[in-house]
Amino acid sequence: MLETSTLYGLLGIILAALGLQAAILQRDAIRRILAINVLGVGVFLVFIATAYQGADTPPDAVPHALVLTGIVVAVAATALALGLQRRLEILDEDTDDE
Amino acid sequence: MNEAMALVIALPLLGGLIAVAWPQRSRCIGNLTLLLNAASAAWLLALVMQHGAANQLLGGWQPGLAIALHADALSSSFLLLTALVGLAISVYATRYFHSRQAATRFWPLWLLLVAALNGLFLSADLFNLYVTLELLGLSAVALTALGGKRESIKAALRYLMVGLLGSMGYLGGVAILYTAFGTLDMQLVGARISVSPASELALVLMTAGLLLKTALFPLHFWLPAAHSNAPAPVSAALSALVVKAGFYLVLRLWTEVFPEALSPQGAMLIGVLGCAAILWGSWRALQAERLKLLAAYSTVAQLGYLFVGLALLVSVDEGATRDILFGAVVLMAMTHGFAKSSLFLAIGVVQQHAGHDRIDQLDGTAQRLPATTFAIALAGVALIGLPPSGAFLGKWHLLSTSMEMGHWLLVLVMGIGSLLAAAYVFRVLGHAFGNVAFASRSVNAATEEWPALALGLIATLILGLGSAWLWQFLEVVA
Amino acid sequence: MIDLLSGVLIIGGLFFYVAGTIGLLRLPDTLCRLHAVTKADNLGLGLLAFGLLLQLTDPLSMLKVLLIWILVLAASAAGGQLIARHVQREQEDSS
Amino acid sequence: MTFDALLVLDMLLATLMLMLAIAALHCESLRQGIFLYIVFGLVTALAWARLKAPDVALAEAAIGSGVAGALLLAGLRDRKPRKQKSLLRRPAWQVLTVTYLVIGLALTASWAFLDAQANDVGPRLGAMVQAELANSGVSNPVTAVLLNFRAYDTLLELAVLLAALLGVLALGPERAAPRAAGPVVHHLVAWLTPLLIVTAGYLLWVGAHAPGGAFQAGALLAAAGIVVRLSGNPHNGLPSGIWVRMLAVAGCGVFMFVGLASMGGGANLLQYPANWAGTLILLIEVFATLAITTSLVLVYLGGQPDSWSSGRRKARA
Numbered sequence: 011m012l013e014t015s016t017l018y019g020l021l022g023i024i025l026a027a028l029g030l031q032a033a034i035l036q037r038d039a040i041r042r043i044l045a046i047n048v049l050g051v052g053v054f055l056v057f058i059a060t061a062y063q064g065a066d067t068p069p070d071a072v073p074h075a076l077v078l079t080g081i082v083v084a085v086a087a088t089a090l091a092l093g094l095q096r097r098l099e100i101l102d103e104d105t106d107d108e
Numbered sequence: 109m110n111e112a113m114a115l116v117i118a119l120p121l122l123g124g125l126i127a128v129a130w131p132q133r134s135r136c137i138g139n140l141t142l143l144l145n146a147a148s149a150a151w152l153l154a155l156v157m158q159h160g161a162a163n164q165l166l167g168g169w170q171p172g173l174a175i176a177l178h179a180d181a182l183s184s185s186f187l188l189l190t191a192l193v194g195l196a197i198s199v200y201a202t203r204y205f206h207s208r209q210a211a212t213r214f215w216p217l218w219l220l221l222v223a224a225l226n227g228l229f230l231s232a233d234l235f236n237l238y239v240t241l242e243l244l245g246l247s248a249v250a251l252t253a254l255g256g257k258r259e260s261i262k263a264a265l266r267y268l269m270v271g272l273l274g275s276m277g278y279l280g281g282v283a284i285l286y287t288a289f290g291t292l293d294m295q296l297v298g299a300r301i302s303v304s305p306a307s308e309l310a311l312v313l314m315t316a317g318l319l320l321k322t323a324l325f326p327l328h329f330w331l332p333a334a335h336s337n338a339p340a341p342v343s344a345a346l347s348a349l350v351v352k353a354g355f356y357l358v359l360r361l362w363t364e365v366f367p368e369a370l371s372p373q374g375a376m377l378i379g380v381l382g383c384a385a386i387l388w389g390s391w392r393a394l395q396a397e398r399l400k401l402l403a404a405y406s407t408v409a410q411l412g413y414l415f416v417g418l419a420l421l422v423s424v425d426e427g428a429t430r431d432i433l434f435g436a437v438v439l440m441a442m443t444h445g446f447a448k449s450s451l452f453l454a455i456g457v458v459q460q461h462a463g464h465d466r467i468d469q470l471d472g473t474a475q476r477l478p479a480t481t482f483a484i485a486l487a488g489v490a491l492i493g494l495p496p497s498g499a500f501l502g503k504w505h506l507l508s509t510s511m512e513m514g515h516w517l518l519v520l521v522m523g524i525g526s527l528l529a530a531a532y533v534f535r536v537l538g539h540a541f542g543n544v545a546f547a548s549r550s551v552n553a554a555t556e557e558w559p560a561l562a563l564g565l566i567a568t569l570i571l572g573l574g575s576a577w578l579w580q581f582l583e584v585v586a
Numbered sequence: 587m588i589d590l591l592s593g594v595l596i597i598g599g600l601f602f603y604v605a606g607t608i609g610l611l612r613l614p615d616t617l618c619r620l621h622a623v624t625k626a627d628n629l630g631l632g633l634l635a636f637g638l639l640l641q642l643t644d645p646l647s648m649l650k651v652l653l654i655w656i657l658v659l660a661a662s663a664a665g666g667q668l669i670a671r672h673v674q675r676e677q678e679d680s681s
Numbered sequence: 682m683t684f685d686a687l688l689v690l691d692m693l694l695a696t697l698m699l700m701l702a703i704a705a706l707h708c709e710s711l712r713q714g715i716f717l718y719i720v721f722g723l724v725t726a727l728a729w730a731r732l733k734a735p736d737v738a739l740a741e742a743a744i745g746s747g748v749a750g751a752l753l754l755a756g757l758r759d760r761k762p763r764k765q766k767s768l769l770r771r772p773a774w775q776v777l778t779v780t781y782l783v784i785g786l787a788l789t790a791s792w793a794f795l796d797a798q799a800n801d802v803g804p805r806l807g808a809m810v811q812a813e814l815a816n817s818g819v820s821n822p823v824t825a826v827l828l829n830f831r832a833y834d835t836l837l838e839l840a841v842l843l844a845a846l847l848g849v850l851a852l853g854p855e856r857a858a859p860r861a862a863g864p865v866v867h868h869l870v871a872w873l874t875p876l877l878i879v880t881a882g883y884l885l886w887v888g889a890h891a892p893g894g895a896f897q898a899g900a901l902l903a904a905a906g907i908v909v910r911l912s913g914n915p916h917n918g919l920p921s922g923i924w925v926r927m928l929a930v931a932g933c934g935v936f937m938f939v940g941l942a943s944m945g946g947g948a949n950l951l952q953y954p955a956n957w958a959g960t961l962i963l964l965i966e967v968f969a970t971l972a973i974t975t976s977l978v979l980v981y982l983g984g985q986p987d988s989w990s991s992g993r994r995k996a997r998a
Contacts, residue, residue, distance in 0.1 A: 013798075014687075014691060014732070015732075015798070016794075016795065016798060017691055017695065018691070018695070018728065018732060019287070019794050019798070020791055020794065021695045021698065021699070023787055023790045023791050023794060024699065024787060025698065025699070025702055026276075026280065026787075026790075027783045027784065027786065027787035027790075028699075028702050028703060028706060029702070029706070030273075030276075030783050030786075031779055031780055031783040032706040032707070033269070033273060034779050034783075035771055035775070035776060035779055036706075037771070038711070039265060039269075040711060040715075040753065040756050040757060040760075041706070041711060041714065042269055043269075043753070043756075044705065044706065044714060044715065044718055044753065045706055046269065046272050046273065046276065047718070047745075047749060048702050048705065048706060048718070048721070049273075049276050050276060051702075051721075051722075051725055051745070053276060053279050053280050053283055054737075055725075055728070056280070056283040056284070056287070056794065057283050057286070058729060058732050058734050058737060059732065060283070060286060060287040060798075061732070061734065061807065062732045062733060062734075063807075065687075068733075068807070068811065068822070069732070069733045069734065069807065070805050070806060070807025070808075070810075071807055071810045071822035071823045071825070071826050072292075072805075072806040072807060072810060072826055072830075072831070073286065074734045074736055074737050074822075074823045074826070075823050075826035075827045075831060075834075076235050076831075076834075077734070077737050078736060078737055078740050078823070078827060078896055079235075079239065079827075079834050079835065079838045080238075080279070081737070081740050081741060081744050081745050081896075082740075082744060082838055082841070082842060082896060082973075083239065083242050083838060083841050084745070084749070085744050085745065085748055085749050085752070085977070086242075086246065086841050086842045086844070086845035086846075086976075086980075087242070087245075087246060087268065087272055087845065088749050088752055088753070089752055089845050089846075089849055089977075089980035089981075090246055090249060090250065090268060090845040090848045090849060090980075091265065091268050091269070091272075092752050092753065092755070092756035092759075092983070093848065093849035093852050093980070093983055093984070094249075094253060094261055094264055094265040094268065094852065095265060095756055095759070096756065096759040096852070096856070096983050096984075097253070097261050097852045097853060098258070098261050098262060098265065099759050099760065099761060100853070101258045101261060102258070102761075103761060110944065110947075110949055110950065111944065113950070114940075114941065114944060114950040117950075118937055118940075118941055118950075121840060121933065121937055122934070122937055124840075124843075125843075125930040125933055125934045125937075128843070128847065128926055128929060128930050129923065129926045129927055129930055131926075131990065164949050164950065165949060166832070166833045166949055166950050166951050166952075167829060167830060167832060167833075167949065167950075167951045167952050167953070168948060168949045168952035169813065169830055170809065170813075172806060172809060173806060173809040173810065173813065173830050174830065174831075175831055175833045175834065177950075212990075213847070213850075213851040216847050217844065217847050217848065217851070220840060220843065220844045220847070223840065224837075224840075227837060235831075235834065236831075236833060236834055236837070239834050239837045239838055239841065240837060242841050243837055243840055243841045243844055246841060246844045246845050246848060247844040247847075247848070249848065250844060250845075250847060250848025250851060253848065253851065253852060254851060261852075280790070284790070284793055284794060284797050285797075287794060287797040287798060287800075288796070288797035288798075288800045288802070289800070289802050290802040290803070290804070290805035290806065291802075291805075291806060292806070300802065304796055304797075304800065305789075305792055305793040305796040305797075306793045306794070306796045306797035306800060308793070309789055309790060309792075309793035310793070313790075657876075660869055660873070661869075663865070664865050664866055664869040667863070667865045667866075668862075668863075668865075668866060671863060
């Protein structure tokens with residue numbers, strides 16, 4: 011029988027692979043940011059799957075805390091990337107006007 | 109020792125916070141923080157010298173549960189490098205970012221960058237290292253974007269994406285390691301690790317992620333644009349310190365966590381990539397039309413030497429040769445840190461006075477900016493690896509070990525690399541010393557010129573002459 | 587008895603969800619779809635919440651379920667109105 | 682029987698997540714892609730809840746899906762319409778090479794993951810957390826890890842958020858505020874905002890012994906600020922000048938201060954005195970919540986608002 015943590019761990023790896031592929035192949039900045047976020051969720055899923063120890067035992071709290079940290083770091087990076095992208099749009103518009 | 113470690117981490121962080129809250133005084137706060145940071149890094153180094161390496165378990169919890177800080181000869185050397193280069197960059201940046209708006213934007217981010225570097229060099233916890241890597245990456249990207257031009261923003265965005273992919277690779281490796289070994293502490297993982305698919309894959313993922321951040325050929329594609337389009341003080345920090353952080357981490361992981369899982373083929377691959385980096389980086393540096401681009405490609409090449417050194421290091425058995433190689437690699441990393449920051453700061457001075465950094469229009473620079481030209485020459489001596497610079501001794505030991513081991517190709521590559529480096533350095537100096545008839549009188553701007561000069565002197569003289577001491581320090585303490 | 591009742595309510599709620607989803611997929615234009623989704627889902631949610639309430643004994647948990655119901659109602663009402671207004675604007679722009 | 686039902690749920694969740702991820706990454710319209718990503722985040726939150734990680738589920742729904750989704754949509758709005766080209770296609774050989782490499786990596790990773798799972802190392806960190814939980818000052822193990830056992834990570838994480846904020850502020854002035862919303866939204870916001878504030882306070886307080894805590898509370902408050910902003914209100918609920926700057930650095934600052942102060946008497950960094958741990962954690966969490974809220978709302982503005990630098994409103998017109 012497939013263990014729950016194995017199932018979700020493998021799901022995490024597949025999601026990370028999907029995100030990685032899109033992050034390399036996409037050319038559009040926002041799509042790349044989206045892809046890196048999906049990649050991040052995949053990696054987080056591996057952590058949380060590792061923490062899960064069956065229906066009756068309390069899960070390992072350390073990976074939970076790590077993923078919480080990771081989520082905040084990811085949103086910070088997303089914000090900075092979108093800020094840069096916005097600046098680029100503005101600068102492009104200025105050069106088009108000239 | 110606990111206090112010194114806490115101080116090294118807390119000072120730049122608190123300085124950054126105060127600089128955010130009190131932007132009117134950000135310049136003073138920044139310089140004062142870097143001054144105190146240099147003092148505390150020196151203090152920590154002295155303590156390590158006296159008492160040997162030390163661990164601190166944050167929060168006082170048991171090993172494994174707590175995040176551990178680890179100060180040894182390697183980390184305290186890199187901390188001192190950061191502190192001294194950081195101080196020089198700060199002095200220069202005080203003049204460079206003279207408008208109030210530029211200053212209030214630069215200083216808090218710069219202090220956070222220093223805090224990230226200090227945290228990274230001290231951390232002995234795999235996940236905590238991820239957080240410091242992200243702090244380093246985001247503040248470095250934000251500083252790159254301060255250039256403001258379209259190219260700077262574009263390079264910053266690319267730098268950010270690449271950095272994120274790199275740290276995700278690293279984090280994926282950490283996830284596998286935690287699944288396999290149930291801990292995040294570097295020493296504990298190192299003790300539990302065995303040769304298995306899990307540890308091999310973790311090694312590959314973490315190394316690949318870090319190599320992407322450290323820009324080892326062919327993963328260097330993002331570096332020239334980012335390093336050459338950032339403001340001069342930021343370029344200096346990126347080339348001298350930020351890429352070193354990735355290298356430092358690979359060095360630590362390979363020698364302390366993964367020695368069991370390393371295979372000769374892996375070391376060989378890194379060595380080959382290092383060779384390719386030396387040749388490609390030097391060749392592109394020779395062809396560069398702008399000084400900053402030259403310096404950026406030279407960083408690609410110099411990183412190649414470090415990785416060649418690392419590859420040699422891990423393929424040598426424990427013993428005297430290995431200790432000497434370790435010292436050589438650290439010495440080269442430090443020399444490059446001082447030399448490259450000196451070069452970038454000097455280029456900044458040239459650029460501000462000439463209004464451009466095109467190499468073929470530099471004639472007369474030596475007459476106008478004698479001190480800065482001298483700094484470029486000093487940095488050049490260290491980059492080529494001429495005596496008495498620290499890089500000379502480092503390269504010498506790399507060469508002699510390669511010869512002993514019969515890696516003649518490596519000897520050849522390093523020889524060609526040095527020749528190419530000499531060529532690109534003399535190409536710059538040739539133009540700089542070219543006389544122009546209507547040379548304006550020489551400029552003497554002390555706070556602008558002396559940081560580069562001081563860094564160049566450290567790279568060529570102090571590190572070269574004091575290298576014996578560094579070897580002893582690394583050997584005795586590590 | 588209570589179990590049976592709450593089971594019927596929950597299954598009824600699910601039925602309306604399915605109906606709403608089919609409406610969303612099959613109906614021709616945005617306004618019709620919106621109509622199907624908001625109507626059917628609100629009803630479904632109400633039945634679901636009521637069915638769950640019967641299973642609870644703890645007053646705090648009951649309060650939470652009620653709160654969820656009210657919040658989702660408000661959100662879907664406001665969201666539906668926003669989408670409808672957007673559609674209207676687009677139609678005015680194109681005509 | 683129950684086990685099988687759970688397996689069905691697992692399979693459904695896994696399939697749904699995969700489909701949503703693929704659709705979000707590859708659909709023609711980026712707008713749809715972002716909406717699908719938000720849904721993907723919500724389904725991911727369900728998966729976290731299924732794996733008994735309710736703290737992560739809350740954070741994912743509020744931050745990973747909510748705030749990140751709002752940021753992405755705002756980023757999309759910054760696009761000039763002419764630039765909304767469809768997918769830029771790469772040559773087929775690139776697509777194939779990358780795809781095969783990634784598939785190879787994923788297969789190797791799966792193999793390594795199964796190998797790692799088979800490697801029995803005995804008690805993990807989770808066991809240590811449970812053993813020391815009583816000495817941590819809180820009874821929610823995740824909060825104990827975040828604010829006590831691994832507090833240093835959280836301290837640096839607040840610094841990461843600050844770095845991103847400073848990076849965004851350095852990029853130029855903020856986005857123009859969206860136009861005022863209609864009466865329905867206006868009223869919804871009027872009674873939703875206080876409710877969000879109360880809920881955030883509840884989450885913050887409950888975090889000591891149940892799922893919740895500073896990050897979830899901060900994200901919820903930030904959501905309130907973003908909703909207020911989206912409804913067309915030019916204000917975002919934040920103070921101006923020195924006060925907003927103090928709020929932005931408060932989380933990291935108070936944390937660092939407590940950490941250093943607890944070193945008195947030869948203790949290690951961040952080693953709280955045992956009987957003060959609960960109080961100190963709450964203190965840190967309150968300021969961390971404020972800092973997270975401030976940072977997330979400000980990065981949503983996409984640049985520096987006037988209120989950031991103007992202390993006494995130096996009129997420089």
